[in-house]
Amino acid sequence: MPESYTLHYFNLQARGEAAYLIAVHGGVPVTRNLFSDFNKDLKEKCPFGQVPLLVVQDDVSGATAHIVQSIAICEFLAKKAGLIPTSHVEQAIALQYVLGVDEFRTEVYSQYYSGKETQQAKKEWKEGKMKFFLDKFESFLVGNKKEDRDLFLVGSSISWADICLYDALVEQAFLLDEDNLWGNYPLLKKFMKQVENSSESFKQYVTSSSKPVLYMKNWRQ
Amino acid sequence: MPESYTLHYFNLQARGEAAYLIAVHGGVPVTRNLFSDFNKDLKEKCPFGQVPLLVVQDDVSGATAHIVQSIAICEFLAKKAGLIPTSHVEQAIALQYVLGVDEFRTEVYSQYYSGKETQQAKKEWKEGKMKFFLDKFESFLVGNKKEDRDLFLVGSSISWADICLYDALVEQAFLLDEDNLWGNYPLLKKFMKQVENSSESFKQYVTSSSKPVLYMKNWRQ
Numbered sequence: 001m002p003e004s005y006t007l008h009y010f011n012l013q014a015r016g017e018a019a020y021l022i023a024v025h026g027g028v029p030v031t032r033n034l035f036s037d038f039n040k041d042l043k044e045k046c047p048f049g050q051v052p053l054l055v056v057q058d059d060v061s062g063a064t065a066h067i068v069q070s071i072a073i074c075e076f077l078a079k080k081a082g083l084i085p086t087s088h089v090e091q092a093i094a095l096q097y098v099l100g101v102d103e104f105r106t107e108v109y110s111q112y113y114s115g116k117e118t119q120q121a122k123k124e125w126k127e128g129k130m131k132f133f134l135d136k137f138e139s140f141l142v143g144n145k146k147e148d149r150d151l152f153l154v155g156s157s158i159s160w161a162d163i164c165l166y167d168a169l170v171e172q173a174f175l176l177d178e179d180n181l182w183g184n185y186p187l188l189k190k191f192m193k194q195v196e197n198s199s200e201s202f203k204q205y206v207t208s209s210s211k212p213v214l215y216m217k218n219w220r221q
Numbered sequence: 222m223p224e225s226y227t228l229h230y231f232n233l234q235a236r237g238e239a240a241y242l243i244a245v246h247g248g249v250p251v252t253r254n255l256f257s258d259f260n261k262d263l264k265e266k267c268p269f270g271q272v273p274l275l276v277v278q279d280d281v282s283g284a285t286a287h288i289v290q291s292i293a294i295c296e297f298l299a300k301k302a303g304l305i306p307t308s309h310v311e312q313a314i315a316l317q318y319v320l321g322v323d324e325f326r327t328e329v330y331s332q333y334y335s336g337k338e339t340q341q342a343k344k345e346w347k348e349g350k351m352k353f354f355l356d357k358f359e360s361f362l363v364g365n366k367k368e369d370r371d372l373f374l375v376g377s378s379i380s381w382a383d384i385c386l387y388d389a390l391v392e393q394a395f396l397l398d399e400d401n402l403w404g405n406y407p408l409l410k411k412f413m414k415q416v417e418n419s420s421e422s423f424k425q426y427v428t429s430s431s432k433p434v435l436y437m438k439n440w441r442q
Contacts, residue, residue, distance in 0.1 A: 092297035
């Protein structure tokens with residue numbers, strides 16, 4: 001049945017961007033409400049009081065459903081966007097990676113808000129958890145690599161796991177503001193380019209200036 | 222195709238039990254390897270170095286796949302167990318609740334390891350985040366309640382979200398060791414009984430003495 005989608009989030013990439021990237025990749029029309037003031041009315045519509053929130057409207061009956069939790073929204077839109085692998089095992093592996101990417105993001109936000117002096121916090125991040133996770137993601141691409149083919153986390157075509165990883169890597173690259181961040185990660189670097197070029201609408205969006213701002217700019221300054 | 226499943230986890234309920242409960246509920250045969258020593262060989266098989274790990278073996282080819290992250294394992298087994306709602310919207314809402322239950326669990330483990338004096342930590346938990354989450358879950362049951370029907374988080378039949386919530390509530394009840402914990406939550410209390418009685422194999426397992434021990438026993442002492 002025909003449905004309309006509205007994605008509510010702060011005017012930031014952070015935990016709201018991956019869902020939108022998935023929709024853009026698959027040509028799923030999603031209207032965004034990007035706000036700077038998270039007002040009470042909206043907050044009350046969110047089951048756990050948090051955004052992102054996806055409002056799904058049935059175009060025939062007008063009935064609406066509210067979906068929260070970024071990963072639940074991403075998986076829902078990935079089904080509409082054709083970005084879910086076909087077998088149950090590959091579906092589970094995709095979700096496993098999405099959950100791992102989410103941990104990576106939770107860890108960096110936690111370090112960012114640790115109260116530590118900026119340079120010290122960045123140094124610890126880069127030598128500790130960031131290295132752990134980037135080593136892991138590079139190794140997953142190595143493990144799933146086949147000759148003469150693009151790089152994917154799961155199976156042999158792009159899935160929502162790839163988009164979620166791409167989104168987190170864009171944030172890392174911004175955050176650390178270092179051209180050589182990818183020096184130790186040749187496959188991750190290649191992977192990002194391949195994801196960027198994997199759909200015309202996606203490429204157009206990610207290279208446009210219409211994206212919300214990235215998070216945690218203080219680390220970059 | 223026929224598959225065999227082995228679930229590896231510490232000899233504890235914690236983050237390993239919900240997956241097993243889902244399998245038991247749906248009659249999916251899962252062998253468990255419950256260990257006290259997380260050895261290096263097994264750790265190396267886990268993509269992020271963490272359990273739970275579900276090993277899926279194709280009974281024809283003998284090929285194996287490794288799935289980690291408790292929520293990915295739960296969703297995979299829920300598909301085999303017939304515990305996934307039918308529509309995309311209800312599937313997303315189920316996952317949203319599973320992710321919320323996981324946050325609830327993460328918060329209590331974090332408070333448990335906060336280094337605060339036991340009674341103080343428990344008091345803060347009960348008056349803060351525990352109250353927040355139990356109020357939420359009670360309200361979700363109220364919101365989805367229909368006359369003359371059992372209580373479910375999503376739709377009108379039991380789903381993996383209900384099993385995951387049940388599992389977390391069992392842990393809470395143990396943890397706080399208070400008969401009156403459910404005084405403010407009549408629907409959660411009723412819900413737990415209904416989940417327990419919703420499948421013969423499930424009821425048999427949860428009332429047996431063959432379950433692993435519960436986590437965080439210090440708060441109970």
